[in-house]
Amino acid sequence: MSRLFGHKEHLVRMAGLFAAGILVFLLARALFVPKGFGTYGHYRAGALADNRAYPVKFAGRDACVECHTDVPDALKAGKHARIRCEACHGPLAAHAQDPTKAKGVKPDPKVLCVKCHLANVAKPQGFPQIDPKEHLGPNCGECHDPHVPGQEPQKKG
Ligand code: HEC
Ligand code: HEC
Ligand code: HEC
Numbered sequence: 478m479s480r481l482f483g484h485k486e487h488l489v490r491m492a493g494l495f496a497a498g499i500l501v502f503l504l505a506r507a508l509f510v511p512k513g514f515g516t517y518g519h520y521r522a523g524a525l526a527d528n529r530a531y532p533v534k535f536a537g538r539d540a541c542v543e544c545h546t547d548v549p550d551a552l553k554a555g556k557h558a559r560i561r562c563e564a565c566h567g568p569l570a571a572h573a574q575d576p577t578k579a580k581g582v583k584p585d586p587k588v589l590c591v592k593c594h595l596a597n598v599a600k601p602q603g604f605p606q607i608d609p610k611e612h613l614g615p616n617c618g619e620c621h622d623p624h625v626p627g628q629e630p631q632k633k634g
C-alpha cells in the first residue's frame with residue numbers, strides 16, 4: 478500500500494460530509510425556492526399572474542372627461558386645470574366602468590383642500606397656502622369652487 482491512502486478514512490469522512498452538505502442544500506432549495514422560479518428569468522413566473530390580478534382602481538382623466546365633458550372646460554378657467562380628476566376624487570375606475578353600479582364620489586372640501594394647501598414652510602413660497610385657523614372659515618367650499626378655486630369668494634347657489 479502506498480502512503481497516499483494510508484489515512485483513507487479521513488477522505489471517506491470528508492466525502493460523506495460534502496455529500497450531506499449538498500443534500501441539505503438541495504433539500505433547503507426545494508423547500509424555499511417558489512414554484513415557477515426561473516421559468517422566464519430570475520423571478521417567480523406566478524408573480525406575473527399575481528400582478529395581473531390586482532384590480533384596476535384608477536380610470537384616468539381621459540375616461541372621466543368622456544362623460545363629464547363640462548368639467549374640463551370649467552377647470553381650464555382656474556389654477557386647478559392641471560390636477561387630475563382622481564387626485565381629488567380618489568380612484569373611481571368602478572364608477573367609470575359603470576356609473577349605475579358605482580357612484581361618483583364628491584370629496585368633502587373641508588378634508589380635501591388642506592391636504593394640499595395647509596401652510597408649511599417646506600412648501601415652495603409661491604404655492605398658495607393657508608393656515609385654516611387664520612383663513613376665512615373651515616368650509617372651503619362655501620367660498621371656493623373646487624374646480625375653479627379663484628381668489629375671489631364665489632358664492633355658490
Ligand atoms: C360612463 C360615463 C361616466 C364616466 C366614465 C365617469 N362618470 Fe362620473 N358620473 C356619471 C353619471 C351618469 C353620474 C350621475 C350623474 C348624476 O346623477 O347627476 C356621475 C356622477 C359623478 C359624480 C357626482 C356624484 C354625486 O354624488 O353627485 C362625480 C363626482 C363623478 N361622477 C366623478 C367622476 C370621475 C372623477 C370620473 C373619472 C374617474 C368619472 N366620474 C367617470 C358618468 C360617468
Ligand atoms: C382640486 C380638486 C378637484 C379636481 C382636480 C377635480 N374635482 Fe371634481 N369635485 C371636487 C370637489 C371637492 C367636488 C364637490 C363639490 C361639492 O360638493 O360642492 C367636486 C365635484 C365634482 C362633480 C359633481 C358635480 C359638481 O360639479 O359639483 C363632478 C361630476 C366632478 N367633480 C368631476 C370631476 C372631473 C371629471 C374632474 C377632472 C376632469 C374633476 N372633477 C376634477 C374636486 C375636484
Ligand atoms: C392635489 C392638490 C390640491 C388640492 C387637493 C387642492 N388644490 Fe388648490 N391648488 C393646487 C395647485 C397645484 C394650485 C396652483 C398653484 C399655482 O399655480 O401656483 C392650486 C391653486 C389654488 C388656489 C389659488 C387660485 C388662484 O387663482 O390663484 C386656491 C384658492 C385653491 N387652490 C383652493 C383650493 C380649494 C378650496 C381646494 C379644495 C376644494 C383645493 N384648492 C384643493 C393644488 C390643490
Ligand code: HEC
Nearest residue numbers: 590591594605606607609613614615616617620628629630
Ligand atoms: C369666507 C370665504 C372663504 C372661505 C370659507 C375659505 N376661503 Fe380661501 N380665500 C377666500 C378669499 C376671499 C381669498 C383671497 C384673499 C385672501 O388671500 O385672503 C382666499 C384665498 C385662498 C387661497 C389662496 C391664498 C394665496 O396665498 O394665494 C387658498 C389656497 C385658499 N383660499 C384655500 C382655502 C381653504 C383650503 C379653505 C378651507 C379650509 C378656504 N380657503 C376657505 C375666501 C374663503
